[in-house]
Amino acid sequence: MLAFIVRRAFQALLVMIVVALIAFTLFRFVGDPINQMVGIETSAEDRAALREQLGLDAPVLVQFARFIWGAMHFDFGASYQFKQPVIDLFAERFPATMELSFVSALFSLVFGIPMGVYTALHRNSWLSGFLLTVSLAGISLPTFLIGILLIFLFAVTLGWLPSFGRGDTVAIGFWTTGLLTISGLKALVLPSVTLGLFQMALIMRLVRSEMIEVLRADYIKFARARGLPDRIVNFHHALKNTLVPVMTIAGLQLGSIIAFAIITETVFQWPGMGLLFLRAVQNADIPIMSAYLLLVAFIFVVINLVVDLLYVVVDPRIRIDMRSAVMR
Amino acid sequence: MSVEPVRGFGFSAQRRWFADLLDSDIVYSFWQSKVTVVAALVTLIIVLGAALAPWVAPHDPFDLKTLSLLDSHLPPVWQKGGDARFLLGTDDQGRDILSTILYGSRLSLAVGLMSVAFAAALGIALGLIAGYAGGAVDTLIMRAADVQLTFPAILIALLIDGTAHALFGQYTTDSVTIWVLVLAIGLSFWVQYARTVRGMTFVEKNKDYVLAAHLIGIRPSLILARHILPNVIGPVLVIVTINLALAIILEATLSFLGVGLPPTQPSLGTMIRIGNNFLFAGEWWIAIFPGFTLAALALSVNLLGDWLRDALNPKLR
Numbered sequence: 001m002l003a004f005i006v007r008r009a010f011q012a013l014l015v016m017i018v019v020a021l022i023a024f025t026l027f028r029f030v031g032d033p034i035n036q037m038v039g040i041e042t043s044a045e046d047r048a049a050l051r052e053q054l055g056l057d058a059p060v061l062v063q064f065a066r067f068i069w070g071a072m073h074f075d076f077g078a079s080y081q082f083k084q085p086v087i088d089l090f091a092e093r094f095p096a097t098m099e100l101s102f103v104s105a106l107f108s109l110v111f112g113i114p115m116g117v118y119t120a121l122h123r124n125s126w127l128s129g130f131l132l133t134v135s136l137a138g139i140s141l142p143t144f145l146i147g148i149l150l151i152f153l154f155a156v157t158l159g160w161l162p163s164f165g166r167g168d169t170v171a172i173g174f175w176t177t178g179l180l181t182i183s184g185l186k187a188l189v190l191p192s193v194t195l196g197l198f199q200m201a202l203i204m205r206l207v208r209s210e211m212i213e214v215l216r217a218d219y220i221k222f223a224r225a226r227g228l229p230d231r232i233v234n235f236h237h238a239l240k241n242t243l244v245p246v247m248t249i250a251g252l253q254l255g256s257i258i259a260f261a262i263i264t265e266t267v268f269q270w271p272g273m274g275l276l277f278l279r280a281v282q283n284a285d286i287p288i289m290s291a292y293l294l295l296v297a298f299i300f301v302v303i304n305l306v307v308d309l310l311y312v313v314v315d316p317r318i319r320i321d322m323r324s325a326v327m328r
Numbered sequence: 329m330s331v332e333p334v335r336g337f338g339f340s341a342q343r344r345w346f347a348d349l350l351d352s353d354i355v356y357s358f359w360q361s362k363v364t365v366v367a368a369l370v371t372l373i374i375v376l377g378a379a380l381a382p383w384v385a386p387h388d389p390f391d392l393k394t395l396s397l398l399d400s401h402l403p404p405v406w407q408k409g410g411d412a413r414f415l416l417g418t419d420d421q422g423r424d425i426l427s428t429i430l431y432g433s434r435l436s437l438a439v440g441l442m443s444v445a446f447a448a449a450l451g452i453a454l455g456l457i458a459g460y461a462g463g464a465v466d467t468l469i470m471r472a473a474d475v476q477l478t479f480p481a482i483l484i485a486l487l488i489d490g491t492a493h494a495l496f497g498q499y500t501t502d503s504v505t506i507w508v509l510v511l512a513i514g515l516s517f518w519v520q521y522a523r524t525v526r527g528m529t530f531v532e533k534n535k536d537y538v539l540a541a542h543l544i545g546i547r548p549s550l551i552l553a554r555h556i557l558p559n560v561i562g563p564v565l566v567i568v569t570i571n572l573a574l575a576i577i578l579e580a581t582l583s584f585l586g587v588g589l590p591p592t593q594p595s596l597g598t599m600i601r602i603g604n605n606f607l608f609a610g611e612w613w614i615a616i617f618p619g620f621t622l623a624a625l626a627l628s629v630n631l632l633g634d635w636l637r638d639a640l641n642p643k644l645r
Contacts (some may be wrong), residue, residue, distance in 0.1 A: 018475050026487075030494045140627040142577045144584045145619045148600065152607055152616070163608075259480045266585055267604075281490035281587055289490050300478050 008308055012301045019297040023290035024067045027077065028060075030286055076291035081283050086291045090273060095175045096166060097272035100264070101257045103188055104196035109250060112200040113243075116207025120215065121234060131204065138201030143260060147194040147267035154190060162187045164269040195264040199253050206249055210242045244314055251307035255300040357639050367631035374625050378433035385427035389594075404613050417613040419602060425613060428594060429621050435595040436622070439509050440576040446514030447575075448568055451521025456552045456560075458522065459529025470526065473519045484516035485578055489587045509588055513578050520567055528560040566640060569633035573626045580622050596622040 051057050058066075070076065076086040115135075119128040138146075155163035167183035169176040178184025214220065215238055223233045262274035269275070273292065280288035358364055377384060404417040404425075416425040458469040476484065492508040532538060533556065541551050582588035583597030584604075591598055596618045603615025 014471075015475050015478060026491060030491055136630075137623075137627065140573070140630045141623050142581055142584075142626070144581055145600065145623060148604055148607065148615055148619065152612060156608055156610070156612075256480045259483045262482065262486065263581060263585065278486070278585055278587075281486050281493070284490060284494035286494055289487065293487060296483065297478070304478065 004312070005309065008305060012305050015301055016297060019294060020068055020071065021064070023071075023293045024064050026286055026293070027067065027290040028056075028063060071291075071294055076294070077287040079280070079288050080285045081279070082285075086287050089276060089288070090291065090295065091174065093271060093273045093276055095177060096270060097258065097261055097265070097274060099178060100188070100191055100195065100270060100272060101254065101261055103192040104199065104257055105250070105254050107192055107196040108199035108203055108253075112203030113207055113246070115200075116204040117211060117234075117239060117242075119204070120208045120211035123212070132208075135201035135204050138197045139205075143194060143198060143263045144267050146197055147190070147264060150190050150194055151267070161190050163190065166271060191264050191268045191270055194267065195257060195261060198260070199250075199257060202253065203246065203250060207242060207246055210245055211238060214238045214241050244311070247314065248307050248311055251303055251310070255296075255303045258299060259296060354639050358635070361635055363631055364635040367628040367635075370624055370628040371632060374433055374621065374628075375437065377430050378437050381427075381430040381434050385424075385430045387424040387427040389423040389428045389431055403611070416617050419599070419614045420606065425617050428599060429596070429618055432594050432596045432599050432618060433621060433625065435506075435589060435593060436576055436579055436597070436625070439506060439513070439579045439589075439595065440572055443510045443513035443575045443579070444517070444568055444571050446510055447517035447571065448521050448564060450514065451518035452525050452557070452564060454518065455522040455525025456529055456556065459526040460533055460548065460552055460556070462530075466526070469522065473522050476516075477519050481513075481516035481574070481578060482581060485512040485582060486585075486587065488512040488515055489582060493587070505589060505593075509579060509582065512582070513575050516578070517571055517575065520571070521564060524563050524567060525560050528563070529556055532556050532559050562640060566633065566637045569629065569636050573629040573633060576622070576629070577626050596625075 056063070074087045076090075078084060079086050079089060082089060115131050119131055122128055151163045154161045162183070165187060166178045167185075167187035168181040169178045169184055170180045171177075178188055215234075220233060220238055223237050228237075258274075261270075261272060262278055264270065265272045265274035266278050273295075276288060277292045279285070280292070358368075382388070416429070418424055419428065454469050458466040489508060489512045492512070496504065496508075529552075538551060538555055541555050542548075546555075579588060579595060580597030580600070583595050584601045586601060589595045589598050591602060594602070599618035600615050600622070603611070603613075603618065606614050
């Protein structure tokens with residue numbers, strides 16, 4: 001077990017180093033940082049002085065070490081377009097993205113799992129057919145199109161919900177939350193549905209196929225033969241085993257929800273990190289891009305690691321497989 | 329004289345091949361699945377419309393001479409204020425929506441096909457090399473693939489796109505933009521091909537025919553291209569179909585986000601982006617019709633891919 005954790009953590013570290021190398025290459029070599037900071041009139045001597053002051057004339061390896069050291073202390077340099085430290089810009093927008101991502105993840109689980117269970121248990125009902133068709137659309141339709149359709153229906157035509165922004169927010173320490181005001185909650189509905197719909201469809205299909213497979217297993221047949229009621233067999237015996245792989249996928253999906261928030265935040269003008277990143281891509285604001293890459297990579301790697309470890313804790317069968325894998 | 333029978337034989341063999349194809353399991357399973365037939369029909373209509381756009385489109389949206397701002401913001405024919413010349417209405421520059429959709433699908437399909445071709449070529453080449461060479465080369469390529477697989481394609485494509493913008497700066501012209509898009513989308517999709525091909529190459533390279541080819545002194549590059557490649561290409565075709573839908577959606581997403589094709593060369597995504605600005609004014613047709621086309625195209629190609637995967641999988645028969 002310990003060997004597995006160490007190995008897994010080492011892999012995670014390796015991924016982070018590779019990503020840091022890419023982020024550094026972007027930061028340092030794509031576009032000249034000096035040119036971005038000064039005007040056309042700045043003389044060559046002033047430029048050289050600034051270069052020395054910023055340490056851009058040091059050997060590349062030293063610069064890379066400084067870059068990593070800075071990143072570990074949340075120093076990602078200053079944005080070209082905002083002329084502010086990148087970390088301040090991120091801190092301001094971090095709560096917005098996190099609230100949106102978690103509410104969408106919650107939405108996709110709360111609706112996806114029961115829908116998956118229902119379609120697995122009642123495979124021939126018309127409602128199952130309907131849900132499966134909807135889920136296919138949820139997987140095939142691009143996120144931004146779903147967002148536009150929802151805006152058109154609920155904001156423009158019916159006028160029920162706002163189509164942009166976060167509504168009123170309340171500040172708790174450094175964290176601003178829209179979960180405590182009515183306008184904040186209303187503003188959260190359309191973006192989180194847009195963002196969560198794809199994940200919901202995915203989770204529903206996954207639960208359905210896993211559940212169908214589990215229901216065929218011998219121990220389910222025996223449980224039925226023992227005369228246990230359907231409710232107990234379905235929910236105590238079958239669902240529990242179905243949820244193990246679902247948990248993994250759901251964990252990994254949380255990472256991609258944060259990445260896909262870029263699209264949703266743009267459609268709904270949600271003041272989060274995704275919108276900031278997109279502006280950076282449009283304006284070639286490299287410090288923001290490389291910092292975002294590092295941050296997202298870090299979140300992904302941590303989620304991956306946690307999911308892998310949880311998997312071992314939850315499912316004893318894997319522990320045995322793994323022991324043999326480590327010994328090899 | 330001696331050529332004649334050979335040619336005749338070739339012709340009848342071709343014919344027999346065609347008859348065999350019509351009689352095969354795959355064609356049978358195609359006609360059995362109604363959804364697939366409909367999906368194929370929808371795909372065919374959109375592809376034909378896109379390919380023949382210059383001949384079937386009622387207007388040329390790129391011909392500035394024929395555009396008139398007086399015709400802008402017209403609703404579809406069946407709504408009040410519609411104009412019989414513009415079946416699905418016009419956009420903010422007076423371009424006919426139907427014609428722009430036809431030309432837009434052309435660009436969407438072209439970018440989608442080119443980026444999938446690029447991704448497949450790169451992935452297959454790297455997969456073959458990794459699988460055949462093994463050792464350090466294999467580790468290097470597959471670790472790179474692992475790292476990339478941690479990130480969603482959209483993020484990779486955005487990063488490559490942003491980097492290209494920073495590198496080329498203001499010099500980015502419309503024609504360069506298309507290639508940047510193809511590069512960005514292609515590079516975000518190669519991993520799947522590489523993994524599949526590498527796994528199969530690993531199995532194939534120890535088979536007798538490869539060892540024999542090696543023994544008689546054929547160069548490794550030739551063994552890979554002539555002997556191993558034909559044996560690993562089957563599953564790649566399935567990935568290509570499913571990836572095509574993803575690539576079309578990714579291009580539309582990038583264009584919608586404003587980092588893809590410019591408004592002067594509107595793809596379906598760009599049109600939706602333009603239309604999104606007028607949605608609140610109640611001018612829904614500018615965004616909704618291209619959106620519907622995109623959805624129909626992506627869904628149909630996806631369904632075709634699903635069917636192909638099941639049809640080529642002998643386990644499911």
